[in-house]
Amino acid sequence: MGGVVIYLSSGLCLLFLLFVIKLLNKIWWTPIRIQSQMRSQGIKGPSYKFFHGNNKEIINMKNEMIMSSSPMELSHQIFPITEPHIYSWIKLYGTNFLMWHGSQAELVVAEPKLIKEIMNNNRSFPKREPREYLKLLGNGLVTTRGEKWLKKRKLAVNAFHAENLKNMIPDMIASVDMMLERWRDYEGKEIDAYREIKVLTSETISRTAFGSCYLEGENIFNMLTKMAYIVAKKKYKLEIPGIGKLLKTNDDIESDKLERDIRDSIIKVVKKRESNVLTGEAESYGNDLLGILMRAYHSADETQKISLDDLIDECKTFYVAGTDTTASLLSWTIFLLAIHSDWQDKARKEVLELLGQQNPSADNISRLNIVGMIINETLRLYPPFVVFVREVKKEVKLGDLIVPANVDVTIPVIAVHHDPQIWGEDFHLYKPERFAQGVPKATSNNMAAFLPFGLGPRTCVGFNFTIIEAKIALSMILRRYKFTLSPNYVHSPVPRITLCPQHGIQVMLRALFINKLWWNPIWTQSQMRSQGIKGPSYKFIHGNTKEIINMTNEIMSSPMELTHQIFPRVYPHVYSWIKLYGTNFLMWNGLQPQLVVAEPDLIKEILNDKDRAYPKREPTNFIKKFLGDGLVTTQGEKWFKQRKLANHAFHVETLKVLTSEIISRTAFGSSYLEEENIFNMLTKLAFFISKNEYKVRIPLIGKLVKTRDNTKSDKVEQDIQDSVIKIVENREKNVITGEVDSYGDDLLGALMMAYHDVDVNQKISLDDLIDECKTFYVAAQETMASVLSWTVLLLTTHNNWQDKARKEVQELFGQQSPNAGNI
Numbered sequence: 121m122g123g124v125v126i127y128l129s130s131g132l133c134l135l136f137l138l139f140v141i142k143l144l145n146k147i148w149w150t151p152i153r154i155q156s157q158m159r160s161q162g163i164k165g166p167s168y169k170f171f172h173g174n175n176k177e178i179i180n181m182k183n184e185m186i187m188s189s190s191p192m193e194l195s196h197q198i199f200p201i202t203e204p205h206i207y208s209w210i211k212l213y214g215t216n217f218l219m220w221h222g223s224q225a226e227l228v229v230a231e232p233k234l235i236k237e238i239m240n241n242n243r244s245f246p247k248r249e250p251r252e253y254l255k256l257l258g259n260g261l262v263t264t265r266g267e268k269w270l271k272k273r274k275l276a277v278n279a280f281h282a283e284n285l286k287n288m289i290p291d292m293i294a295s296v297d298m299m300l301e302r303w304r305d306y307e308g309k310e311i312d313a314y315r316e317i318k319v320l321t322s323e324t325i326s327r328t329a330f331g332s333c334y335l336e337g338e339n340i341f342n343m344l345t346k347m348a349y350i351v352a353k354k355k356y357k358l359e360i361p362g363i364g365k366l367l368k369t370n371d372d373i374e375s376d377k378l379e380r381d382i383r384d385s386i387i388k389v390v391k392k393r394e395s396n397v398l399t400g401e402a403e404s405y406g407n408d409l410l411g412i413l414m415r416a417y418h419s420a421d422e423t424q425k426i427s428l429d430d431l432i433d434e435c436k437t438f439y440v441a442g443t444d445t446t447a448s449l450l451s452w453t454i455f456l457l458a459i460h461s462d463w464q465d466k467a468r469k470e471v472l473e474l475l476g477q478q479n480p481s482a483d484n485i486s487r488l489n490i491v492g493m494i495i496n497e498t499l500r501l502y503p504p505f506v507v508f509v510r511e512v513k514k515e516v517k518l519g520d521l522i523v524p525a526n527v528d529v530t531i532p533v534i535a536v537h538h539d540p541q542i543w544g545e546d547f548h549l550y551k552p553e554r555f556a557q558g559v560p561k562a563t564s565n566n567m568a569a570f571l572p573f574g575l576g577p578r579t580c581v582g583f584n585f586t587i588i589e590a591k592i593a594l595s596m597i598l599r600r601y602k603f604t605l606s607p608n609y610v611h612s613p614v615p616r617i618t619l620c621p622q623h624g625i626q627v628m629l630r631a632l633f634i635n636k637l638w639w640n641p642i643w644t645q646s647q648m649r650s651q652g653i654k655g656p657s658y659k660f661i662h663g664n665t666k667e668i669i670n671m672t673n674e675i676m677s678s679p680m681e682l683t684h685q686i687f688p689r690v691y692p693h694v695y696s697w698i699k700l701y702g703t704n705f706l707m708w709n710g711l712q713p714q715l716v717v718a719e720p721d722l723i724k725e726i727l728n729d730k731d732r733a734y735p736k737r738e739p740t741n742f743i744k745k746f747l748g749d750g751l752v753t754t755q756g757e758k759w760f761k762q763r764k765l766a767n768h769a770f771h772v773e774t775l776k777v778l779t780s781e782i783i784s785r786t787a788f789g790s791s792y793l794e795e796e797n798i799f800n801m802l803t804k805l806a807f808f809i810s811k812n813e814y815k816v817r818i819p820l821i822g823k824l825v826k827t828r829d830n831t832k833s834d835k836v837e838q839d840i841q842d843s844v845i846k847i848v849e850n851r852e853k854n855v856i857t858g859e860v861d862s863y864g865d866d867l868l869g870a871l872m873m874a875y876h877d878v879d880v881n882q883k884i885s886l887d888d889l890i891d892e893c894k895t896f897y898v899a900a901q902e903t904m905a906s907v908l909s910w911t912v913l914l915l916t917t918h919n920n921w922q923d924k925a926r927k928e929v930q931e932l933f934g935q936q937s938p939n940a941g942n943i
């Protein structure tokens with residue numbers, strides 16, 4: 121019995137001893153061996169510390185950077201900020217050195233010649249077995265290796281094939297359009313470009329890769345963002361081998377749950393598409409990324425087939441990689457252009473010259489050279505991926521070095537991109553002109569000196585996708601907006617999955633003049649069209665004025681027959697467009713959209729104007745001269761006051777007196793001859809109005825440059841004013857000399873009483889008085905003249921009605937004058 125106990129316990133002791141030896145080997149002897157092996161070859165570095173390696177120092181340095189109370193100044197020297205440990209160790213130990221992530225050896229290689237060797241040799245330096253990113257990306261394209269990787273890489277290359285990319289462009293444009301529509305609310309204000317760009321890139325990847333819109337995928341994005349946060353937090357936390365599986369931290373529990381939820385959400389998207397195919401709603405899985413993956417998943421050929429897990433992991437990879445990379449690139453580009461307005465102007469000029477107001481297409485995107493330089497300089501200073509990691513499984517030769525097995529190789533992209541030996545002493549300055557002659561010239565043919573998307577067989581497969589999306593978004597933003605950095609911006613680039621601005625990128629947005637001349641009309645038009653209101657298309661600056669003038673000229677050039685179908689003649693454009701587009705349609709008087717409404721129900725709604733939503737239109741320049749700010753054209757409070765006066769003047773009682781006299785006498789107490797001059801002048805002004813009705817005025821210009829018609833009409837306006845004042849003064853004199861004892865009961869009298877009123881609420885100004893006189897001269901005379909003339913014409917051609925009317929008049933009045941009672 122005792123023997124058994126001894127036997128068992130010594131067995132246990134032996135097992136324990138073996139475990140300790142194995143552990144010691146892993147966390148002590150092997151690191152020490154690797155370290156001395158590398159040192160003997162001249163590769164120095166911070167010493168390995170038992171179990172922790174250099175993690176404590178790394179965390180300390182990183183925290184120091186984050187905690188340092190003063191915010192970072194606005195410098196592009198971000199290498200010491202983002203990777204402080206690599207920065208200071210390169211300075212201490214040289215371009216290539218050895219450091220320790222726990223007990224894992226990491227050879228940092230920043231020498232371009234060696235980098236090229238590593239990146240081109242995927243056999244000896246495969247992508248590192250994923251650790252912390254596994255839950256986030258799954259076993260997707262970014263993280264898998266070997267055979268499996270090749271199969272997936274083929275699928276992805278297929279999805280991002282040039283032809284497929286071309287088909288994605290309309291979706292990209294639609295996504296940017298959606299973003300710019302949101303931006304209309306921020307004109308003249310601050311906007312967080314980073315937040316906006318993240319929504320944009322998510323929207324784009326949802327549409328292009330998964331054929332669904334952002335809102336549907338939003339849930340997945342939110343979960344992935346949470347997951348990315350946990351991953352970044354855990355990066356330098358050590359796990360004692362074996363323990364991690366037994367004890368779960370809160371983060372572990374949460375990320376497990378997130379992982380399950382993400383999986384469920386993606387399966388839902390997949391199932392939806394499957395059922396669309398099954399029910400016959402769609403006839404194939406589609407040509408986007410999801411479609412290609414689903415075809416592979418359902419493939420009968422084993423060499424093509426992928427598992428459901430593969431499919432899900434791949435989707436995760438594309439959600440994350442597809443959005444984060446582009447978001448990082450675009451945000452930093454906007455940041456840099458906000459500071460460097462000279463390059464912003466250059467880029468805008470190139471975009472406007474190449475594209476004008478057209479949307480970008482595959483052909484012209486590749487010709488955006490300056491934008492390409494700007495993007496590359498952004499990628500150099502703020503690379504989306506600050507490091508790449510490879511691993512060495514078997515001892516391998518690298519340059520003159522022998523690298524032992526089980527060493528990770530870290531390529532600090534940011535160190536290479538910020539190396540003064542490669543880029544010169546001005547490496548920290550934003551100088552897109554470096555890339556004027558392309559990458560080889562910029563790097564002196566040093567291929568591995570510029571590797572924003574990696575190099576060799578594992579170059580980022582979404583590289584072309586990212587560049588195309590960035591170019592489209594930039595060109596569409598640049599031609600509508602100018603932006604400058606907001607004073608609220610805090611500079612703090614942090615490496616998460618990609619290098620991102622910790623506090624966002626706040627810029628001040630200013631709409632370009634072109635928005636008034638082009639984008640706003642286009643937007644209004646599409647908004648109306650989406651509601652079924654059609655109409656002739658808006659043309660740059662002119663709107664439809666050319667067509668309107670043309671139609672009017674054409675119809676006026678030939679005499680009309682004696683028919684009452686006058687609509688096609690007086691408004692030929694409205695006539696033909698109602699026929700073409702329906703009862704209600706949208707047309708453009710220059711930049712001014714005009715909704716033509718001929719539907720009686722809607723007309724009633726507009727004219728009754730219960731909510732005061734349809735005030736009288738602000739008069740144009742010429743009409744203002746013609747009518748002044750009189751009753752017909754004013755609005756609001758002022759209108760109310762004047763309307764009261766006019767109601768009084770045209771009150772039924774007053775009208776009884778009016779009817780027997782012509783307007784100038786009744787309203788102004790003077791005879792026609794006295795005012796002939798005023799009528800003539802008003803007729804002249806009316807002529808200027810109709811002549812200029814469809815002339816397009818460019819905003820602001822009208823105030824500076826006067827046309828000949830403007831000068832002439834200014835003079836006529838002044839003359840009319842003088843004439844009216846003369847009549848007013850005349851009557852005032854009559855009252856003062858006592859010739860008459862009041863201003864009179866006519867309209868002029870009522871206006872003059874109001875002008876002299878001591879009560880401020882009733883009082884009107886001299887200008888108001890003059891404008892009101894003008895309005896009544898014109899409105900009364902013109903309206904009456906029009907009605908009377910056309911009645912005479914119609915009675916001339918319809919003798920039967922002329923006879924009927926004559927009979928009625930003779931029966932009522934006999935030979936007497938009409939009076940208020942019987943009229």
Ligand SMILES: *[C@@H]1O[C@H](CO)[C@@H](O)[C@H](O)[C@H]1NC(C)=O
Binds near residue numbers: 266
């Ligand atoms: C390395 O890349 C080549 C060429 O792209 C490919 O054929 C090979 O399978 C890759 N090897 C590994 C281990 O990924």
Ligand SMILES: *[C@@H]1O[C@H](CO)[C@@H](O)[C@H](O)[C@H]1NC(C)=O
Binds near residue numbers: 475478480481483484
């Ligand atoms: C851009 O490309 C499209 C089609 O590829 C072409 O129709 C358009 O004219 C081009 N625009 C310019 C300004 O070259």
Ligand SMILES: *[C@@H]1O[C@H](CO)[C@@H](O)[C@H](O)[C@H]1NC(C)=O
Binds near residue numbers: 492493556557558
């Ligand atoms: C920018 O970099 C990419 C990738 O290296 C390259 O293909 C492109 O030609 C570069 N463009 C310019 C203008 O340097």
Ligand SMILES: *[C@@H]1O[C@H](CO)[C@@H](O)[C@H](O)[C@H]1NC(C)=O
Binds near residue numbers: 581582584
């Ligand atoms: C990107 O596009 C260019 C030109 O169309 C092509 O040569 C290159 O292979 C593409 N790169 C990737 C990673 O698909």
Ligand SMILES: *[C@@H]1O[C@H](CO)[C@@H](O)[C@H](O)[C@H]1NC(C)=O
Binds near residue numbers: 666667670
């Ligand atoms: C004006 O009308 C003529 C004759 O119908 C036509 O040839 C011309 O193209 C029109 N011009 C415009 C700008 O619509």
